[in-house]
Amino acid sequence: MDIAQTSLQPLLEGLVVFTLPLSIIAFILGLILAVFTALARISTVKIFQWIARFYVSIIRGTPLLVQLFILFYGLPTLGIVIDPFPAAVIGFSLNVGAYASEIIRAAILSIPKGQWEAAQMIGMTYSQSLQRVILPQATRVSIPPLSNSFIGLVKDTSLASLILVTEMFRRAQEIAATNYEFLLLYVEAAAIYWIICFFLSIIQGRLEHRFDRYVTR
Amino acid sequence: MITINGLHKQFGQLEVLKGIDLKINKGQVVVVIGPSGSGKTTLLRCLNILEVPTSGSITIDDQTTDFSTKVPKKSVDALRKKSAMVFQHYNLFPHMTVLQNVMEGPIIVKKLSKVDARKRAENLLVKVGLGDKLDFFPHQLSGGQQQRVGIARALALEPKVMLFDEPTSALDPELVGEVLQVMKDLADEGITMVVVTHEMRFAKDVADEVIFMDQGKIIERSEPNEMFTQPKEERTRQFLNLIQVH
Ligand SMILES: Nc1ncnc2c1ncn2[C@@H]1O[C@H](COP(=O)(O)OP(=O)(O)OP(=O)(O)O)[C@@H](O)[C@H]1O
Numbered sequence: 001m002d003i004a005q006t007s008l009q010p011l012l013e014g015l016v017v018f019t020l021p022l023s024i025i026a027f028i029l030g031l032i033l034a035v036f037t038a039l040a041r042i043s044t045v046k047i048f049q050w051i052a053r054f055y056v057s058i059i060r061g062t063p064l065l066v067q068l069f070i071l072f073y074g075l076p077t078l079g080i081v082i083d084p085f086p087a088a089v090i091g092f093s094l095n096v097g098a099y100a101s102e103i104i105r106a107a108i109l110s111i112p113k114g115q116w117e118a119a120q121m122i123g124m125t126y127s128q129s130l131q132r133v134i135l136p137q138a139t140r141v142s143i144p145p146l147s148n149s150f151i152g153l154v155k156d157t158s159l160a161s162l163i164l165v166t167e168m169f170r171r172a173q174e175i176a177a178t179n180y181e182f183l184l185l186y187v188e189a190a191a192i193y194w195i196i197c198f199f200l201s202i203i204q205g206r207l208e209h210r211f212d213r214y215v216t217r
Numbered sequence: 218m219i220t221i222n223g224l225h226k227q228f229g230q231l232e233v234l235k236g237i238d239l240k241i242n243k244g245q246v247v248v249v250i251g252p253s254g255s256g257k258t259t260l261l262r263c264l265n266i267l268e269v270p271t272s273g274s275i276t277i278d279d280q281t282t283d284f285s286t287k288v289p290k291k292s293v294d295a296l297r298k299k300s301a302m303v304f305q306h307y308n309l310f311p312h313m314t315v316l317q318n319v320m321e322g323p324i325i326v327k328k329l330s331k332v333d334a335r336k337r338a339e340n341l342l343v344k345v346g347l348g349d350k351l352d353f354f355p356h357q358l359s360g361g362q363q364q365r366v367g368i369a370r371a372l373a374l375e376p377k378v379m380l381f382d383e384p385t386s387a388l389d390p391e392l393v394g395e396v397l398q399v400m401k402d403l404a405d406e407g408i409t410m411v412v413v414t415h416e417m418r419f420a421k422d423v424a425d426e427v428i429f430m431d432q433g434k435i436i437e438r439s440e441p442n443e444m445f446t447q448p449k450e451e452r453t454r455q456f457l458n459l460i461q462v463h
């Protein structure tokens with residue numbers, strides 16, 4: 001119990017200083033990237049479509065860990081040296097961007113054509129239609145799958161331990177390496193991940209409820 | 218008010234409008250009838266440029282747009298501003314309140330101040346009998362009420378012409394009357410209207426002219442009385458027989 005207690009502080013420190021900021025920053029950057037990628041996918045400009053498809057295909061077709069290794073251990077060969085934390089932010093953002101773009105694309109496509117037409121009829125431009133009519137509705141549709149992505153991301157950040165980011169799981173590994181309490185420390189880390197994700201799913205429920213206000217049925 | 222010359226619309230191989238010529242005067246109410254697939258919706262959508270015609274020209278008010286050559290976006294926007302559409306399935310914005318639905322056009326597109334847009338929207342909603350529903354969301358309203366919001370939203374754009382595409386055909390029978398009444402009131406105010414509908418009663422009572430379309434062409438146009446009692450064309454007669462059975 002003593003070890004569990006004394007190790008709690010470094011674990012929480014890893015959580016607050018790296019795991020959570022990494023998750024949040026990468027998610028926000030990834031979402032921005034995802035919206036543009038989704039728009040490129042549904043645009044009528046072929047070259048945009050190709051770029052978006054290529055990007056999504058590469059990210060989805062290769063393991064996240066391999067992507068992180070290329071960014072952190074590979075790029076220095078070309079003279080591009082990125083610190084662990086920024087490398088992780090880049091890697092995870094690119095990852096979220098690709099997966100979330102598919103969610104957002106599907107959500108946009110699920111909005112009835114009549115909504116685009118009504119927006120056009122009252123004189124909106126393409127970007128006004130998107131911002132004021134389509135995306136607000138698509139947001140509601142994408143909240144459950146995007147919440148899933150975020151929860152997945154929080155857990156996936158443990159992979160950043162392998163590119164030397166001293167996030168929570170790496171702290172656990174480091175402590176366990178000195179006192180050999182592997183089971184205790186890894187279970188402790190798991191418990192913290194679980195608590196975080198538990199709260200996230202509560203927030204998800206609240207968000208869904210808020211956006212359901214205007215929905216039919 | 219409206220002049221259409223040689224209007225063609227093609228979807229790939231399918232020619233849906235095969236040369237429409239039509240003149241509609243200011244303040245006229247024109248009802249368009251015709252069998253399913255005859256191109257009635259397409260004609261309305263071309264007037265609001267929700268479909269870009271393949272060739273021909275459209276004049277509404279003082280704006281003429283010729284579609285035979287590549288059309289500048291400006292010319293499309295200018296023509297679209299002249300008309301407003303009421304859709305068969307309302308197409309209200311579900312994430313906005315009734316008031317917001319009606320204010321959206323004036324604010325975003327006409328650059329009206331929030332205060333002015335709100336005043337205009339409130340007046341229009343009172344006019345269509347929904348003064349007590351301003352803060353409701355569309356899904357909290359009946360179909361008839363939703364369609365009346367649709368009408369208010371279109372009116373808020375202050376168009377020269379109101380376009381109605383089967384505005385009552387998605388409604389339960391007992392809700393049709395309230396929407397037709399609002400449309401009658403607009404007609405009495407002298408608003409120019411083009412209405413696609415199967416409501417022959419409305420056509421008889423309100424229309425100045427009825428147009429019968431078939432297979433992408435205008436077959437016949439005349440006053441409602443004449444159209445319904447002594448149609449000139451055999452095809453018109455067949456169609457009227459068919460719908461009067463129902
Ligand atoms: N976007 C489109 N792409 C391809 N074909 C279309 C499209 N829109 C309409 N059509 C075709 O054009 C023809 C005319 O359609 P339109 O909707 O104008 O008919 P309508 O007279 O309004 O019929 P209804 O009474 O059933 O509403 C139909 O054969 C339809 O299938």
Ligand SMILES: [Mg+2]
Pocket residue numbers: 257258259382383
């Ligand atoms: Mg139709």
